[in-house]
Amino acid sequence: MALSEFVPGPAAAPDAGRHADAEPHGHGLTALTIGAIGVVFGDIGTSPLYAFHEALGQASSKGGLTFEDILGVESLALWALILIVTVKYVLFLMRADNDGEGGVLALLALARRGAVGQAGLGLLTLGALGAALFYGDAVITPSLSVLSAVEGLQTLPGIGRAFTPDGILAISLVILVGLFAVQSRGTAAMSRMFGPVCIVWFFAIGGIGAMHIADGPGILAALLPWHAAKFVATHGVLGLFVLGAVFLTVTGAEALTADMGHFGKRPIRLAWLVLVFPALILNYLGQGAFAMHTLAQDIAAHRAFVNLDWFFITIPVAVRLPMVVLATLATIIASQAVITGAFSLTHQAIQLGLLPRLTVTQTSAGHAGQIYIGSINWLVLAGVVALALGFRTSSSMAAAYGIAVTGTMVVTCCLAFVVIRRRWGWSLPLSLAVIVPFISIDLMFFGANILRVVEGGWVPLSIAAGVMVLIWTWMRGRRIIAATEAEGAIPMDAMAAALTKRPPTRVEGIAIYLTANSEVTPHALLHNIKHNHVLHAHNYITTVRTLPKPYCDPAERLVITPIDANFSRIEMRYGFMERPVLRDDLIRAGAEIPTPERASFFIGRNNYAVSGASGMPIWQDFLFLTMHRNAADSTAWFNIPPNRVIELGAQYAI
Numbered sequence: 001m002a003l004s005e006f007v008p009g010p011a012a013a014p015d016a017g018r019h020a021d022a023e024p025h026g027h028g029l030t031a032l033t034i035g036a037i038g039v040v041f042g043d044i045g046t047s048p049l050y051a052f053h054e055a056l057g058q059a060s061s062k063g064g065l066t067f068e069d070i071l072g073v074e075s076l077a078l079w080a081l082i083l084i085v086t087v088k089y090v091l092f093l094m095r096a097d098n099d100g101e102g103g104v105l106a107l108l109a110l111a112r113r114g115a116v117g118q119a120g121l122g123l124l125t126l127g128a129l130g131a132a133l134f135y136g137d138a139v140i141t142p143s144l145s146v147l148s149a150v151e152g153l154q155t156l157p158g159i160g161r162a163f164t165p166d167g168i169l170a171i172s173l174v175i176l177v178g179l180f181a182v183q184s185r186g187t188a189a190m191s192r193m194f195g196p197v198c199i200v201w202f203f204a205i206g207g208i209g210a211m212h213i214a215d216g217p218g219i220l221a222a223l224l225p226w227h228a229a230k231f232v233a234t235h236g237v238l239g240l241f242v243l244g245a246v247f248l249t250v251t252g253a254e255a256l257t258a259d260m261g262h263f264g265k266r267p268i269r270l271a272w273l274v275l276v277f278p279a280l281i282l283n284y285l286g287q288g289a290f291a292m293h294t295l296a297q298d299i300a301a302h303r304a305f306v307n308l309d310w311f312f313i314t315i316p317v318a319v320r321l322p323m324v325v326l327a328t329l330a331t332i333i334a335s336q337a338v339i340t341g342a343f344s345l346t347h348q349a350i351q352l353g354l355l356p357r358l359t360v361t362q363t364s365a366g367h368a369g370q371i372y373i374g375s376i377n378w379l380v381l382a383g384v385v386a387l388a389l390g391f392r393t394s395s396s397m398a399a400a401y402g403i404a405v406t407g408t409m410v411v412t413c414c415l416a417f418v419v420i421r422r423r424w425g426w427s428l429p430l431s432l433a434v435i436v437p438f439i440s441i442d443l444m445f446f447g448a449n450i451l452r453v454v455e456g457g458w459v460p461l462s463i464a465a466g467v468m469v470l471i472w473t474w475m476r477g478r479r480i481i482a483a484t485e486a487e488g489a490i491p492m493d494a495m496a497a498a499l500t501k502r503p504p505t506r507v508e509g510i511a512i513y514l515t516a517n518s519e520v521t522p523h524a525l526l527h528n529i530k531h532n533h534v535l536h537a538h539n540y541i542t543t544v545r546t547l548p549k550p551y552c553d554p555a556e557r558l559v560i561t562p563i564d565a566n567f568s569r570i571e572m573r574y575g576f577m578e579r580p581v582l583r584d585d586l587i588r589a590g591a592e593i594p595t596p597e598r599a600s601f602f603i604g605r606n607n608y609a610v611s612g613a614s615g616m617p618i619w620q621d622f623l624f625l626t627m628h629r630n631a632a633d634s635t636a637w638f639n640i641p642p643n644r645v646i647e648l649g650a651q652y653a654i
Helices: 026-039 053-061 067-095 104-111 115-155 165-181 194-215 219-224 226-234 236-250 265-300 317-351 374-391 392-396 404-422 427-448 453-486 494-501 522-534 582-589 618-629
Strands: 504-516 535-545 558-562 566-577 600-604 607-609 645-650 651-653
Touching: 026 194, 026 265, 053 067, 053 236, 067 219, 067 226, 067 236, 067 404, 104 115, 104 226, 104 317, 104 404, 115 165, 115 317, 115 374, 115 392, 115 607, 165 317, 165 374, 194 219, 194 265, 194 317, 194 607, 219 226, 219 265, 219 427, 226 236, 236 404, 236 427, 236 453, 265 600, 317 374, 317 504, 317 535, 374 453, 404 427, 404 453, 427 453, 453 494, 504 522, 504 607, 522 535, 522 600, 522 645, 558 582, 558 618, 566 582, 607 618
Parallel strands: 504 535, 504 600, 535 566, 600 645, 607 651
Antiparallel strands: 558 566
């Protein structure tokens, strides 16, 4: 998952939909394809660094590795790429887009259209779970990827022994801390190199793999799927552990749908089918062939087979150091995509009401999608550093990786089922016929990864559980507040009628009262009349609504409904990918509003205290209040000039 800062081309207008053209051609197609290679496939493109090594390590953990075992592991890896990435994501799930946008929360917004009651709540919980699991992935990806690349230094002839595990860890931490430290400055300049660097990377790994297929040409039989099926069927529990490790080959596949809005379907599919998929297949075949060749030599010399760092060992000595550098750059790119994906996902979650408002910094005047969320940046960095210090090597960390991704894939499949059933209108038998095979594969991999919970799989599950508690607390607390504030609330129509009969002193100007529910009188309006005893000439009861689609047509941004001669309701509409710029949008869209640039914005800023009668446990009350107090204020979130804002509020017990 990434942001529009990686998309080449001119800056988008603030109100324009920023997702890429679904059917670009010529130079536009080429530019978007190059961008997709750098951003979309950074994660899955670096999986050869560790995936085959980990899978073969599991297969040989009990000794007695055979040629057929290597063939089975190789076949599992190749068919995981074919079935999960090519068939499931490229050919099917990329069709389930929300006005061009993809990803778990985009699917959630699409699936929830028209869903009410328990069905809507269930879908919201499912989407929240998918989002929570992503944060576990966001913490693991940078540490595992960078560590696995830097560990290549240990394979350098002559000087490899000088790089101790502690030295490798120190170098990795310096790179990771530096990467997170530059996030606040924006990464637009650096991102221009992502595509070219990754193109070189894929050509390099594909070429190196092709060079070694001749070492064991029998590895080509792995393209026959029954070798994969036979391995799982004949190896019992060990086969499941290997299956869990094999899943590392497809981590990052979810980025194909998450980045659709920025690159379009055609560039992503073209990049995968023409370059990325062939390069990965060739590299895995090369690693497998070299492993078979090594096993043959060990048998001939009566030596025990040792699981090596197959990726770097297959690289010719003369170019191994440059490949370590290139691998490090590729893993930095993969990490960058995950970090910015965390920013993007957090912004979507805030817009959908799953998390409190956080301070969002715009890092580019030209691209609205280039954002930085400091609290998320430093929390993810803390998790990355803790993970690296705790596990210390990529091999020990690999067990923690698959659970978060497989869980997200299961959630995605469930949401896709709702979309094709409700939105596409497919029959139940046809919907099940399509989804059941995909979700069966996902559940098989998820079950295989669950077996490795003790080895490290508990880490992403713990992160996801923590995020789910935050989401659950925030949503539940907001419902309680809404119910509390609704008690004794005065209907806005009744208030307007009362003020018409007994009008207070009138003053010139425009008052815009922000409220979550325009049907009842905003507290800020009540306090203004009570304390100031005045009513403006023009008064607008204004709500901001997040639509279940990524972008709102500027022509549909503002809807005005008159109440009487003194009051009107305004509904400002935004997509879940957009940032509100309230006053500017009122100026652009508010032809019926006189001089909105001079308006005064009245915002209710209430305080809340803990009450044992709130319906939440005390610890959850305190957690909610902590989140509420640290949330960004409405002035900053809606991008309203501070000198146009008046805050009025009250205190409530929750």
